[in-house]
Amino acid sequence: MNNYIKELVSKKTNQYPHQKQFLQTLEEVVESIGSYLDSIPNPEKYYPVLDSLLEPERVISFKVRWLDDQGQVRINRGWRVQFNGARGPYKGGLRFDPSVNEDILKFLGFEQTFKNALTGVALGGGKGGSDINPKELSRAELERFTLAFMIELKRYIGDKIDIPAGDIGVGAEQIGLMYGAYRKLGGEFSGVLTGKGLDFGGLDGRTQATGFGVVYILEAMLSHRQDSLEGKKVVISGSGNVSTHAAQKAVEKGAMVLTLSDRKGYIFKEPGFTLADIELIKAGKVARKPLSEINSKIEDSVYQEGKPWSIKADIALPCATQNEVDGADAKVLVENAISYVVEGANMPLTPEAIELINNGSIGYIPGKAANAGGVAMSGVEMNQNSQFIPYKFDEVDSQLQSIMQNIHELCVKYGAKDGVVDYAYGANVAGFVKVAESMLAQGL
Numbered sequence: 001m002n003n004y005i006k007e008l009v010s011k012k013t014n015q016y017p018h019q020k021q022f023l024q025t026l027e028e029v030v031e032s033i034g035s036y037l038d039s040i041p042n043p044e045k046y047y048p049v050l051d052s053l054l055e056p057e058r059v060i061s062f063k064v065r066w067l068d069d070q071g072q073v074r075i076n077r078g079w080r081v082q083f084n085g086a087r088g089p090y091k092g093g094l095r096f097d098p099s100v101n102e103d104i105l106k107f108l109g110f111e112q113t114f115k116n117a118l119t120g121v122a123l124g125g126g127k128g129g130s131d132i133n134p135k136e137l138s139r140a141e142l143e144r145f146t147l148a149f150m151i152e153l154k155r156y157i158g159d160k161i162d163i164p165a166g167d168i169g170v171g172a173e174q175i176g177l178m179y180g181a182y183r184k185l186g187g188e189f190s191g192v193l194t195g196k197g198l199d200f201g202g203l204d205g206r207t208q209a210t211g212f213g214v215v216y217i218l219e220a221m222l223s224h225r226q227d228s229l230e231g232k233k234v235v236i237s238g239s240g241n242v243s244t245h246a247a248q249k250a251v252e253k254g255a256m257v258l259t260l261s262d263r264k265g266y267i268f269k270e271p272g273f274t275l276a277d278i279e280l281i282k283a284g285k286v287a288r289k290p291l292s293e294i295n296s297k298i299e300d301s302v303y304q305e306g307k308p309w310s311i312k313a314d315i316a317l318p319c320a321t322q323n324e325v326d327g328a329d330a331k332v333l334v335e336n337a338i339s340y341v342v343e344g345a346n347m348p349l350t351p352e353a354i355e356l357i358n359n360g361s362i363g364y365i366p367g368k369a370a371n372a373g374g375v376a377m378s379g380v381e382m383n384q385n386s387q388f389i390p391y392k393f394d395e396v397d398s399q400l401q402s403i404m405q406n407i408h409e410l411c412v413k414y415g416a417k418d419g420v421v422d423y424a425y426g427a428n429v430a431g432f433v434k435v436a437e438s439m440l441a442q443g444l
Contacts, residue, residue, distance in 0.1 A: 090126030093167030114431030191385030205396030211245025213373020319344030
């Protein structure tokens with residue numbers, strides 16, 4: 001690795017010894033950057049921006065004080081990490097989950113910076129959220145918490161400053177309440193949040209975009225390898241927005257989707273889910289039901305505890321959460337002769353898993369490339385909001401396919417060597433070059 005990069009990694013490790021997930025993604029990305037800098041003439045031109053690029057522009061932390069249904073005051077933490085704004089306003093989701101902390105949000109904001117750059121849309125990178133568990137709240141509590149959260153967040157966001165979206169624990173219901181709170185507090189109707197309902201500025205196709213985009217870039221990789229999705233067996237983790245829409249599009253393309261999962265287990269259907277099965281799972285999750293209960297409505301299926309990676313398949317799409325596929329899981333996938341692994345979630349593979357999977361023979365696409373469809377279409381939603389003219393679904397889906405194809409081409413441009421494409425390297429370098437050149441052009 002480039003010596004300057006080594007010094008930066010050591011510096012950040014000493015600065016943030018307890019932020020393991022942030023350091024994990026930082027090391028994964030800068031390893032690619034170091035190799036790239038060693039391969040080009042005059043790499044020194046990038047040195048002035050590297051130290052800045054590895055540090056968020058600001059980390060905003062605030063207290064969220066709200067009343068529960070018993071009239072008791074509850075305190076939660078809220079954050080917004082505005083990581084890099086060189087390419088446009090900060091853009092990234094809000095996550096409501098007990099696991100949320102500064103470490104996770106810095107990790108996600110760093111990844112988001114490169115992901116947004118890969119889309120070609122003029123967006124910077126950010127991430128935020130709270131350590132609340134929305135599943136434990138009544139509707140009235142959710143409204144009170146959301147208003148309290150937005151009272152604190154509002155001063156840091158705006159349609160040309162920072163445009164949040166949804167993430168884990170923040171779906172259509174939470175976005176609607178947040179947008180209502182923002183409008184009450186600010187008195188304006190703007191595109192300050194994306195993922196809104198279709199009746200108040202939302203984009204027809206935004207909900208499906210991340211999951212559909214995973215399948216579109218998978219198709220591009222398959223085509224590059226003279227292969228196709230038709231008849232392939234697919235295992236998918238998760239049962240939220242990304243997972244179910246990836247499953248839907250894969251089935252529509254002729255694949256056999258064998259699994260969907262939640263935190264306790266997974267549904268396995270050997271003949272493969274039908275589109276009707278997937279709709280039942282979507283409806284069940286909206287109603288906050290566990291898969292163990294939903295399974296009874298799916299014919300010829302079984303519910304099993306644990307992770308779905310032991311099920312033999314051609315393709316694995318981890319779409320649940322970060323670090324869900326560890327070294328042991330990856331070893332099982334390799335032993336089962338998996339052919340393709342595409343990350344639908346943000347960095348769902350641990351470093352050990354990536355080392356086992358990204359071996360040249362398995363087609364592997366990281367989340368910063370495969371997961372980018374949602375934020376790309378958020379950019380389209382922002383454009384729609386500025387014009388007050390709704391786009392049609394087919395138009396949106398066509399743009400999504402084009403953007404995912406372009407991301408694939410960028411990965412090939414920077415990652416192809418000796419007839420093999422290292423998509424992780426290609427995505428990291430392509431994203432870095434776009435952000436670094438923007439930073440250089442604007443001066444230090």
